[in-house]
Amino acid sequence: MSAALDIRSLSVRYGRTDVVRDVSIRVARGESYALVGESGSGKSTILRAVVGMVPDWRGEIEVDGAPRSALGQGAFAQHCQMVFQDPYASLHPRRTVDATLSEPLRIHGIGNRDAQVIEMMRSVGLDPRYRFRFPHQLSGGQRQRVAIARALMLDPKLLLLDEPTSALDVSVQAEILNLLVRLRAERGLTYVLVTHALPVVSFLCDRLGVLHKGQLVEETGVAALHDGAFRAPYARELYQASLGAGDRVRDAG
Numbered sequence: 001m002s003a004a005l006d007i008r009s010l011s012v013r014y015g016r017t018d019v020v021r022d023v024s025i026r027v028a029r030g031e032s033y034a035l036v037g038e039s040g041s042g043k044s045t046i047l048r049a050v051v052g053m054v055p056d057w058r059g060e061i062e063v064d065g066a067p068r069s070a071l072g073q074g075a076f077a078q079h080c081q082m083v084f085q086d087p088y089a090s091l092h093p094r095r096t097v098d099a100t101l102s103e104p105l106r107i108h109g110i111g112n113r114d115a116q117v118i119e120m121m122r123s124v125g126l127d128p129r130y131r132f133r134f135p136h137q138l139s140g141g142q143r144q145r146v147a148i149a150r151a152l153m154l155d156p157k158l159l160l161l162d163e164p165t166s167a168l169d170v171s172v173q174a175e176i177l178n179l180l181v182r183l184r185a186e187r188g189l190t191y192v193l194v195t196h197a198l199p200v201v202s203f204l205c206d207r208l209g210v211l212h213k214g215q216l217v218e219e220t221g222v223a224a225l226h227d228g229a230f231r232a233p234y235a236r237e238l239y240q241a242s243l244g245a246g247d248r249v250r251d252a253g
């Protein structure tokens with residue numbers, strides 16, 4: 001069976017600098033995979049390459065068995081969507097929740113939009129009476145629920161999550177993480193998550209890849225976050241630095 005996401009020998013350059021070097025990652029359908037590593041290691045760049053937001057890249061990217069380049073923008077949007085760190089920046093300030101959620105349906109010529117918007121709002125835990133509110137009239141957590149809802153409107157199976165909770169208050173982070181766990185189970189989603197927070201990885205993911213200076217230095221199951229069984233020295237360092245944080249998120253989650 002083809003993978004949800006198959007990245008082979010991906011390299012990305014900004015100007016003359018290689019920021020991602022020869023990275024291969026295969027994420028199975030229904031799996032939740034985390035990319036971790038220090039700031040600037042190239043995590044977000046990999047997600048951006050998948051969604052076509054970097055100009056200078058080499059390698060192969062397949063989504064659901066189809067080469068990224070063979071999927072037009074419309075078809076790609078039905079397979080894969082990205083959720084960004086800051087929902088305030090990623091939502092149009094002058095669009096209501098209704099306008100934001102109906103737009104993908106309108107672009108794709110999908111009818112029955114009112115009912116679908118209301119159903120999706122319920123599905124992400126947003127009261128439908130917020131339907132005609134603007135982003136500034138919502139809390140941070142509600143805004144991130146709108147961003148997640150927007151990503152799901154076309155029923156894609158692959159979600160790329162770029163630090164989806166790190167811009168939120170700690171109390172709200174747990175709510176959004178729980179929502180992501182529930183949505184994955186209900187909809188059979190595949191996640192690729194970028195984060196600095198290893199406790200979030202334990203909570204949400206099955207497997208993780210450790211990036212260091214643009215290279216994938218280790219891939220392992222999340223059990224390594226409990227027993228510390230990392231092989232690569234850099235991955236061990238990252239794990240040691242995170243010790244103690246796990247209990248806090250497990251309690252919150």
Ligand SMILES: Nc1ncnc2c1ncn2[C@@H]1O[C@H](COP(=O)(O)OP(=O)(O)OP(=O)(O)O)[C@@H](O)[C@H]1O
Pocket residue numbers: 014015019037038039040041042043044045046196
């Ligand atoms: N548009 C851009 N132009 C030039 N360099 C960029 C651009 N975007 C990112 N970079 C550089 O590419 C490298 C990788 O950035 P990237 O955002 O992928 O890292 P990251 O691991 O996601 O970091 P963080 O955890 O801080 O978000 C960094 O050195 C960054 O400065």
